[in-house]
Amino acid sequence: xxxxxxxxxxxxxxxxxxxxxxxxxxxxxxxxxxxxxxxxxxxxxxxxxxxxxxxxxxxxxxxxxxxxxxxxxxxxxxxxxxxxxxxxxxxxxxxxxxxxxxxxxxxxxxxxxxxx
Amino acid sequence: xxxxxxxxxxxxxxxxxxxxxxxxxxxxxxxxxxxxxxxxxxxxxxxxxxxxxxxxxxxxxxxxxxxxxxxxxxxxxxxxxxxxxxxxxxxxxxxxxxxxxxxxxxxxxx
Numbered sequence: 373x374x375x376x377x378x379x380x381x382x383x384x385x386x387x388x389x390x391x392x393x394x395x396x397x398x399x400x401x402x403x404x405x406x407x408x409x410x411x412x413x414x415x416x417x418x419x420x421x422x423x424x425x426x427x428x429x430x431x432x433x434x435x436x437x438x439x440x441x442x443x444x445x446x447x448x449x450x451x452x453x454x455x456x457x458x459x460x461x462x463x464x465x466x467x468x469x470x471x472x473x474x475x476x477x478x479x480x481x482x483x484x485x486x487x488x
Numbered sequence: 489x490x491x492x493x494x495x496x497x498x499x500x501x502x503x504x505x506x507x508x509x510x511x512x513x514x515x516x517x518x519x520x521x522x523x524x525x526x527x528x529x530x531x532x533x534x535x536x537x538x539x540x541x542x543x544x545x546x547x548x549x550x551x552x553x554x555x556x557x558x559x560x561x562x563x564x565x566x567x568x569x570x571x572x573x574x575x576x577x578x579x580x581x582x583x584x585x586x587x588x589x590x591x592x593x594x595x596x597x598x
Contacts, residue, residue: 412497428587462531477533480530
């Protein structure tokens, strides 16, 4: 049981390049999330997927797209990377509300992205 | 968007000291969550609070759900070096979204 896994761990891009960040969870969770973390700003939600087949914008969606490929996988794509997208990206998953005694999110280890 | 303000932003304390931090919101929460993020890792849940006035402990950690439902507090007693990290408060604001505070960075000096 690996929990939430993210690939790659580190990435350096040039401005204008594209890339996809991968996330997978093996806990049979319904909801999945993508956050970015910048110094002094906490975690800000980019996109989330409440269940397989649905995606919704979060607080900072501009410049990103997502795909909920199946129940396990939720990818984040940067079509044309910009220096402002330099950040640490975290994927998280959450069980169906009420299905466990603790309503929380489980986080992956993060992807550290630098855009030059 | 939702504002969750944490204070202090950072703390430098001696090993063995107690730590207090808090989180305030501009609106009411029905759940408060406290996470810890170790350097280079993702956040991990420490304590969950579900009722106004609730006081919950997890080892040396104690968290309280404020009576107004707009604040929460986390205390760490007898700090040790492995307490180093960033502490976040969070709460669900819609059925599926969570908002996170800006974090309190804790440094423990041996």
